[in-house]
Amino acid sequence: MSEDKKAGQKAQDAANFHAELEQAKAKWEADILQPILDKYGVRKEEFKLSDGEPIDLVYGPQDGVAPQDYADTLGLPGQYPFTRGTQPTMYRGRLWTMRQYAGFGSAAESNERYRYLLKQGTTGLSVAFDLPTQMGFDSDSPRADGEIGKVGVAIDTIADMEVLFDQIPLDKVSTSMTINSTASILLALYIAVGEKKGISADKLRGTIQNDVLKEYIARGTYIYPPRPSMRIITDIFGFCQSDVPNWNTISISGYHIREAGSTAAQELGFTLANGIAYVEAAMKAGLDIDEFAGRLSFFFNVHNNFLEEVAKFRVARRMWARLIKERFGAKAARSMQLRFHSQTAGSTLTAQQPQVNVVRVALQALASVMGGTQSLHTNSWDEALSLPAEDAVRLALRTQQVIAYESGVADFIDPLAGSYALEAISARLEEKALDYIARIDDLGGAPAAIEHGFQQSEIQEAAYQAQLRQERGEDVIVGVNRFQTESAPPTGLLRVDEEVGRLQIERLREFKASRSMSQVDEARAALKKAAEGSDNLMPYILDAVKKKVTLGEISDTLRGVFGEYVERVVL
Structure with a gap:
């Protein structure tokens, strides 16, 4: 035959x-x-x-x-299209990086928490910045009033950054920074602190989130309009390619899209559409796909539906591999590998019976591991009520360690291979996500779709429908719409002292008084001229932070050239 x-x-x-x-x-x-x-x-x-x-x-x-x-659909682990994992040995070769997202109050307080976490077995740091830092305002700005150190650490200057990473070996620890509009400045500060410690930029390892498109879609900590924001991002790509080669230049984030109320398919489709926009911008700026794509990373949410979340991660790898190979012509296998950090879902944490959050976090973390994450943060049970207390953070980390060392799932390279339900869910998710990408393409790409309000309105509708299902009791939330109890609120919650803000402003004023204003003015003038032209902005930002220009001053210099973005309200 x-x-x-x-x-x-x-x-x-x-x-x-x-x-x-x-x-x-x-x-x-x-x-x-x-x-x-x-x-x-x-x-x-x-x-x-x-x-x-x-x-x-x-x-x-x-x-x-x-x-x-x-x-073509599954392959083997470490093999295109990487559905079954990016590495052939997965966790048999190396466990995922265990990060605990932390930062609050002053740089000194946050540094103390980081050193505590490293002693407890954390294998990577993840920095949370306060809202003024994220929005490009110094702590002495009226816009910072009442927010200094509240949801993250306040970083205004190179002096703050030195304190934040005091006694931490930057050449041995991988650092992730959840920062977007001011990512270029925080990266420059990190590089400058590394140099002061005698560690060259090519020895630094870590990630900046640097994903501003999702800020317009779901989160809101943007500064400049989309076009100059995209320019800054591609400038970071080009700079790191030559000067900071071990740094992940972007963490394309679905996490906040899901936190805003999206479905799993929307999280997939909108996140990968943003990824497409970043790749297109970088290639338009003259970068070669195989020289920068291997340093792109992703950040996904881990929600409660166990099999759906595992399927989402498998589908994300497959879709991205095909997009990078077929749409952009990448040749290197590393360019096609979607590597991702994951975080358990903050939006699923409940203030009612908050200790139940321990169970939710454990199941979500297990789904992330079964889905092949490279890095994981587990939320603390008390985060629906406050910033996490030290014992709650330790329990969240221990959750990862029990999964890694006691559950046995890390011994299997692809533990859910062969599940018919999983493959059926995967096919459905992929179909829906591809449809979203096609609709965004028809609107002219992610930035244009954002300007139309497409992603925002789709998420709002999904969130509304989810809320209706909860109110009707169709979706059960333990302790909220079923199995309620009357109990006193927990004690011992972490609260940031209001004195933190006053002391931070005092330190900032002392810092400003100690510097050479001629050097500050010179650095800001050079940055302004570069922003008005086409030079890569990163060398100018790095020079500015070394000359003691503050984060707010750098942001204001760029605001003067690029302007500020005004949100398009979608009803």
């Missing part, structure tokens, strides 16, 4: 097998299942995924990947 005939026979056999399965399933549903459903008054439509899509009664081989599509 010829090869063509053999292939044809195999396809026919598979079709016959699936037809037989469908007949058997239909007979089982009518003869076995339906009488039970009728007896107990259960409707099969009651069981749904997070976006309200129904879950099938039962899954089988007909819902999995066809044998002829196996290599």
Whole structure:
């Protein structure tokens, strides 16, 4: 028999097998299942995924990947399209990086927390900055009043950055910084502090979030309009490619999109569409895809629907690999590998019966590991009420360590391989996410779609529908709409002392009084001229922080050239 005939026979056999399965399933549903459903008054439509899509009664081989599509759809771990993981050995070779997102009050207080976490076994730092730092305002700005050190650490100057990383070996620790509009400034400060410690920029490892598009979509800590913001991002790509080669220049973030109320498919589609926009901007700026794509990383949310979240991570790897290879012509395998940090879902934490959050976080963390994360932050149980206290942070870290060292799941390279339900959910998620990307393409790409309010309105509708399902009791939230109890609020919650703000302003004034204003003015003038032209801005920003120009002053210099973005309200 010829090869063509053999292939044809195999396809026919598979079709016959699936037809037989469908007949058997239909007979089982009518003869076995339906009488039970009728007896107990259960409707099969009651069981749904997070976006309200129904879950099938039962899954089988007909819902999995066809044998002829196996290599292109799944492959093997470490092999294109990387559905089953970016590394062939996964956690057998190296566990995921255990990060705990932290930062509050002063740089000294945050430094103390970082050193505590490192002693407890954290393998990477993750820095939270306060809102003034994120928005490009110094602590002495009227816009910073009441917010200094509240949701993260206040960083105004190179002196603050030195205190933040005191006694921390920057050449041995990987640092992630959750910062977007002022990412270029915080990276420059980190490089400058490294140099003061005798550590050259090429020895630094870490990530800046640097994803401003999702700020326009879901979070709001933007400064400049989209076009100059995209320019700053691509300038960072180009600078790090030559000067900070081990740094991940962006963490394209679906996390905040999901926190704003999106579905899993929207998180996938909108995040990858933003990724496409960043790649297009970088290539337009003259960068080669295989020279920068390997330093792109992603940041995803881990929500409560266990199998849906595992499927989301597998699909994200597959979709990105295909996009980078087929749409942008990448040749290097590393360029096609989607590497991601994950964080358990803050929006699922409840103030009611907050200790139950420990269970939610553990399940979400396990889903992230089963989905093949490279880095993970586990939220603390008290974060619905306050910044996390020290014992709560330790328990959150111990959650990761128990999964890593006691559960046994890290011993399996792809522990959920072969699940028919998982593959069916994956196919549905991929179809929906690709449809969102196509609709965004039709609008002219992610920045143009944002200007139309497309992503924002889609998320608002999804969040509204989710809220309705909770209010109707269709989606059960333990302790909120079912299983409520009356109990006193927990004690020992962390509160940032108001004195932190006053002391930070005092330190900032002393810093400003100690510097050479001629050097400050010279650095700001050079930065302004570069912003008005086409030079890469990073060398000018790095020179400015070394000459003691503050974060707010650098931001104001760029505001003077680029202007400020005014949000388009979507109803």
